[in-house]
Amino acid sequence: MGHGGGGALSAELVEHLFSPAYGNPTLAGLADSAVLPPAGGRLAFSTDSYVVRPLFFPGGCIGDLAVNGTVNDLAMSGARPEYLSCAFILEEGVPLTVVGRVADAIGAAAAAAGVTVVTGDTKVVESGHGDGVYLNTSGIxxxxxxxxxxPQRAAPGDVVIVSGPIGLHGVAILSVREGLEFGAEVPSDTAPLNGLVEAMLSVTREVHVLRDPTRGGLAAALNEVAAASGTGVALDERGVPVPEAVAGACGFLGLDPLYVANEGRLVAWVPRAEADAVLAAMRAHPAGAGAAVIGECVADHPGLVVARTAMGGTRVVDLPLGEQLPRIC
Structure with missing residues (x-):
């Protein structure tokens, strides 16, 4: 509890653990707020909290998940992420080695995404009142x-593109949390998407909508945009890239891959005239190598997502009532 009290132990935590992990001149000042260069133009601002269990999973941990999640939220508005804050809420008794691993992952993920962690906070709650480590990150x-x-810019005639195979993060979390094996390790897809978005915008500024299909999966992202724009989505279920391991796990557990969470994928609504060029740019970037066209935006059935199934029929893909896989981020 002393590490959250603001005294010598708190100072040691900042000096010996957080500062080396994130090291940069702005943070080194240890002021009550970060003083940043004049912005100019429009700013995007986002915040999110992370309570995933377990803290470490195949392909990542809560630390890089928090950085990538906030970076991606900013990138979905076309912004170039620059600065992050990071607040730790620690449960009394969590080993400092665990906190150090998370902090190092945050620093590495921030460097990979080209952003700087410029301010932060640490609180400690009594044993039994937390779950090891919770994080909050905000970004500009x-x-x-x-x-x-x-979302309101989606228009009939837009082509809908997903940046790669879906469902990996949700299945990765489920496999380690429940001790399930699906024949091969399924790694999370957690990754920063700002570089991919810049590659897309270098081809055309006429990208109408971007969405990262996290909680609620692809189905939630499609429904949210359809509702916000008053348009429909005609989804070709056969065109949705679902990895074999994800399909097998979902079949075993009775889950629909369209509702399984992702942390390193985006969905784009792009005018048909620009779609081929945008798709090529996506596939040329590592984060979009598996990009695929999965449907189109239509004037019919406004606010609804209708999927053409592999059997040739159709079905309505609704918003999920709740999370199939709780605490995936």
């Missing part, structure tokens, strides 16, 4: 001139 990014990406 700059929106380039001429970029207008928001």
């Amino acid at each position: 990014g700059r929106v380039p001139e001429g970029v207008d990406i928001r």
Whole structure:
């Protein structure tokens, strides 16, 4: 509990654990707030909290998940993420070696995404009142001139593209949390997407919508945009890239891959005239190598997502009532 009290132990935690993990001149000042260069233009601002269990999973941990999640939220508005804050809520008794591993993962993920952790906070709660480590990250990014990406811009005729195979993060969390084996280790897809978005915008500024299909999976992302824009989505279920391991796990557990969470994928609504160029740019970037066209935006059935099934029929893909896989982020 002393590490959350603001005294010598708190100072040691900052000096010997957090500062080396994130080291940068802005943070080194240890002021009550970070003083940043003048912004200019439009800013994007986002915040999110992370309570995933377990803390470490195939392909990542709560630390890089928190960085990537906030970076991606900013990137979905077309912003170039620049600065992050990071607050730790620690349960009394969590080993400092665990906290150190998480902090190192945060520093590495921030460096990989090209962002800087400029401020933070630490609180400690009594044993039994937390679950080891919770994180909150907030981020600021700059929106380039001429970029207008928001759900309301989806329009009939837009092509809907997903950046790669879906369902990996949810299955990765489930496998280690429940001790399940699916024939091969399924790694999370957690990754920063700001580089991929920049590659897309270098081809055209006419990207109408971007969404990262996290909680609720692809189905939730499609439904949210359909509702916000008053359009429909005609989804070709056969075109959705579902890895064999994810399909097998979902079949075994009675889950629908469309509702399983992702942490390193995006869905884009792009005018048909720009779709081929955007798809090529996505596939040329490591984060979009598995990009695929999965459907189109239509004037029919506004607010609804209708899937063409592999059997040739159709079905409505609703918003999930709750989370199939709780605490995936």
